[in-house]
Amino acid sequence: MNFTTPTYQPSAQSQSRFDASPFGTPQGIPETSAANMNSTPPVAANADGTGVFGRLAQGDVIPEKTFESVAGKLLLLVVMVLMCIGVLVVYSSGAGWGVRNFKDSEYFLWRQVLYALGGTVVIFAVGSTDYKLLRKFSKVILIVSAALLMLLLMMKAAGLIHGAARWIGYGRFRFQASDMAKVALIIHLAHLIAEKQNHIKDLNRAYYPMITIVMVIVGLVAFEPNFSTASVIALIAFVMMFVGRVSLKHIGVTALAVLPMAAAFAIAAPYRMARLLTFAGKGSESGDYQITQALLGLGNGGVFGLGPGASKQRELFLPASYNDFIFAVVGEEYGFIGATVILLLFLAVILCGISVAKNSQDDFGRNLAFGITASLGIYAFINAGVACHLLPTTGLAMPFISFGGSAALFNSIGVGLLLSISREKKREEKRKAKAAKKQAERAALKIFEVAEPIIATDANADKARQPTAAKTESMEESDTAWLEKLYGKSGSRAKGNEQPFL
């Protein structure tokens, strides 16, 4: 954490300028980029005299600019690395199952490659769109997700689906409805938390609406039945609400009420009961089998692992070796070192995600970024925790690593959104530059009209007229202009202060 502390501290303080916005705008009206734009004075940075410069002078911090500005790119890089590892490990662990079930040792390989490539496209596509659009549609997306879940349950009730009703779609294009519901819930919850920030601790106005939505989605998923995913969705939602400043009392009371219910639900199905018993060390042999095989794989890997493709457990000893228990194969082939590296890569994803959240330009972005990050982290660690018997057996996939197109799609959407949020600052600056340019043009026109030179705006206009290469500087100028207008101070210091943040 000594790495994150100095990084986040100043940026967190600088965040206050965005938070000021709800006060400046009438309540109930959704924040817009325009509203944000109007209320972005770097107060904190200025108010804190010793601030960034002081710390930099002490020489014990990494320049914030480095991490913050590259967080999105770094995230992208780590995710790409994880996807590559995923392809490798899925090939290795799925070859035997591919032969057995599909008479093709490369069955899982090519599919996973396709998913990784598709995922990358999705990441860039989503990353280059404005995430704030989602705010308008979050409710619709959530309703659609819930409708799909209900459709599945109805189909199951009608006897059209036997067993767990989890997949929806047509032909080969199918996805897990719960994956979509998870993302939809994260988006809508991010919106709600941002929207209700001013009265977030109010039970009736903030908590009830939120918890109702969460419970509906979680309940629908649980009745698929997909208890583990439902639990994890609930966990993500609560973590989001917790970080979104929801009253601890409300969360606590809910937890007290929900946990016994969840426990009752957990032991209602024999297979869940068996898994739990296995975890408690009292399970039957067959229930034990999967976890025993996973542990054998991990233990057999030792410190350095058996080497790529040398997994023995993948020889059909370990069921779902390419999916739920892929971490065991990672640990077997790449050893303690490899397994730890995977975990560290996920920690890197979390750090990047948190950085993106902290540096987001609005509450919605921050909540969304945090929700997605928490979701990725929780999924990864629960998968790893299950494989090393730290947690009872669940069917959760490890993001980017485990085989699966549905998870790949929605995880990629998540990463795309993070990317989009990280780019928001730039987008905003672009918009500002555009606006400033327009204003300057207008001002220039005024010069001709009024023939009354204004030195500051003239300078701005000159800069603004420069081509895109000088864009950054021109934006600085516009910021300075704002400052001057608002506080009547010299913008030079603010400019100097602000620079490292870009």
Next chain:
Amino acid sequence: MEFFRKHKQERETEKRERELNTRMLVAVSGLFVFAALIIGRLLFIQIIEAPEYQARARKQYESRLIVKAKRGTLYDRSMNRLASSLTYVSLAADPSMIENKEEVAAAFAEVFGKSKAGYLQKLSERTRFVWLERRISSEKAGIVSAKKLSGVIAMKEQNRHYENLAAQVLGFTDADNTGISGLEQSLNDTLKGRDGFLVMQRTASGKAFPRVGYPHQEAADGKSAMLTIDITVQAIAEDELRRGIVASGSSAGTVIIIDVRTGEILAIANYPDFDANNKLTYTPEATRNRAITDGFEPGSTFKLVQATAATELGLRKADDKVNAENGKFKIKNRVITDHEPLGTVTYKQSIAHSSNIVAAKTAIIIGEEKFYKYAAGFGFGAKTGIDLQGEVRGQLKATKEWSGITLPWMSQGYEVMVTPLQVLCAYAALANNGVQMQPFIIKKILSPDGKVFAEKKPAELRRVMKPKTAADVKEYFRAVVDSGTGISARPEGIDAAGKTGTAQKLVGGTYKSGSYASSFVGFFPVDKPRVAAIVMMDNPTNGYYGSIAAAPVFSRIASRIATASGEYQEKIQAVAVRKPSREKDFLDSVQTVTVPNVCGLAAEEARELLKVHRLDFKRENEMKGAVISQSIKAGTRVEVWSKVPLMFEDANASKMPSLVGLKADRAIYEAKQLGIKVSMQGTGGIVVSQRPKAGDKPNGDCQIVMSN
């Protein structure tokens, strides 16, 4: 006012910020703690407990496949196989390890004469293991392995096959190829060699296959043993014993044939017999080597002792007149009877006609101590020291334990227990000019490469009598065959000497009439004796005298040895006086061999096994599977290189797998693979019974009964 509002707002904002940061820190810390816990757990599993998991993992997917060393062969004295281990090789491949599939497929196609495309197809399968050829002969496998094809794996297995000669002598091995009886047991350490191993990888689907590049140790084949047994003589002995048993209606019998000059055992035949290739016939009654394990009271054959002692001590000469008392004589209130009442005859005649009275009288003249000395001198009462296990000493009581009638009775072969081999060795000593040779059966130990590792040379045991005595006594026993009780033992075309023996058997402490041990022991040619043989019949019912039950068997054996082609025919012919008839010569020179049981073997194996037996086969159908029936029954003797007609099974007809012992889900899975529907009875976890039985033709349904 405005200022305060603004200030309040700022403070509110800061408060929110702080709360938000704290909570985010808590959440992120939670994730980090979670990650740390996982890493800690991994540390525990992958480093601290790793050795334990590794051991368990190895146990799970690695198994050591013991590559059995090829058990050494038991040969007869002319290197004919008596017991051999046939090695079958199965060739498999790891397609992913094969560099040049074309080359491998072409090589296999060439060696096995099948289509190259078939092999190519197998080699193109996306698995790590395919069988290319199963259970082929080691010769063909040798051709393949000489081609040094990478990725081709050879796996060996072996079966012990017996020529079914001298079964009780050779003994047999158990399922693990360990000798548990006879020479197989006593020579086990020599024959077994050192097993090698292969490390096999096992997959969860139950397949196991050797991995190229894993550690392995080649098996060191066992040494072979060359026995003194002569396959021809042995076959004659067994053949004639069986005939004799039938003719005399005996319950059991033994024939031993020895080379008197060297002590080499040429044949040991015992009846009842067993099929060494069929474990079901292994009964204690049949597998006992009676020649050395059964003591009996010899009867008249024991008169050799008094004849030798009296001659050597100068107490009797051939022409001395002795009174045979007309068949009845009382010694110490016990009546001795002769089966053929004689008056006053020469000593030689008394032996020829087997007078008990003369023998008793002579023994009394010899005296207890001297008699005992000669009896012991022949080796009675002590093990002969033959290199076979299970030999008994018999019983020759010390003189102080003798009663008043022991000496006269012992002189006719009572109150003494001997083994057939002891009697034979006594007569062999006589035949060998009074020198007793150490009897032995293991001639040489041969290294796997055929070199002689150890060799046993004939050894003199002791001189039993002077050469002069031997020459004189030999004449007494020649008279037995020429004109006495042993006339039916007289072989065709050769001079023989010997003695009949008929003893009432001691049953439950009393001599029971109607229960006899009849024997004939003799040697030939008399002038230069080479071979001695004893024929011993237990409980003959069609005439119990040795002259009827045993002597004719001796006659036929001697005749056939003298005429059948082989080493001993030559040795005997060199000194034989008379020429046998041409017809007899032809009949006896035809060599016969026993047909082995080849049912259940593949064509390739059957050919191999028949080859060992000097036989061949002809197909009765063109199926590719195992032999299902043979038109000449196993155990039948046929001319060498006869063609045994064999019926083969249709290899395509599938068989029921054995489901017994499997867990229910496994059993259902296995059955499903063959398209068989399973119905279950019982509630337990393990299959205890199935119908149809394993190996039967499946009919689409299968009932399995589960344990409780």
